[in-house]
Amino acid sequence: MLEAETDLVSRRPGQTLIADKNYYGRAFEQELGQAGLSLLRPARKGEPPRAGSRLFRPLRQVIESINQTFKGRLDLERHGGRTPGGVIVRVLQRIFALTAAVWHNDRTGQPVLRSLTAYDH
Incomplete structure (x- = not known):
């Protein structure tokens, strides 16, 4: 890298x-x-x-939670991209959409920030 x-x-x-x-x-x-x-x-x-070893358990929980959100909520295992660039674009657009939904839910005082039910049409 x-x-x-x-x-x-x-x-x-x-x-x-x-x-x-x-x-x-x-x-x-x-x-x-x-x-x-x-x-x-x-x-x-x-x-x-x-x-820094005390940081690993909570950090791992955060990483696993994010990965599960990406795979489950954002359907990243079925992204539909045919090229590396296509995969990147599809993944990023889903991450940006989730970020926008979390921001909106936070700003409007919704009880669950990561809920996308209202946007799932």
Whole structure:
């Protein structure tokens, strides 16, 4: 990812890279550190606890909730795109539509923010 987007780090210095426990190794972490990145990952078996480990359980719940919303509510597994660009456009338009619905529900005081029932025609 960093090789494909060479200016990604320089445009946003001091980023934290969140990864799973399989992204490990002194050389890997040194390389990230030299690029100006911090690595946040769970400890591997036999490793002492790492900084930020308390963040993973709630973060995982948020990620799983978002993924389930995308797959269930937005029908992303049946996107209908035939090319990578078509898939991207269809996925983004559904995400923007959900975002607009959540914003509208928030602004109008609806009891459930992620409900799309009123817009499901």
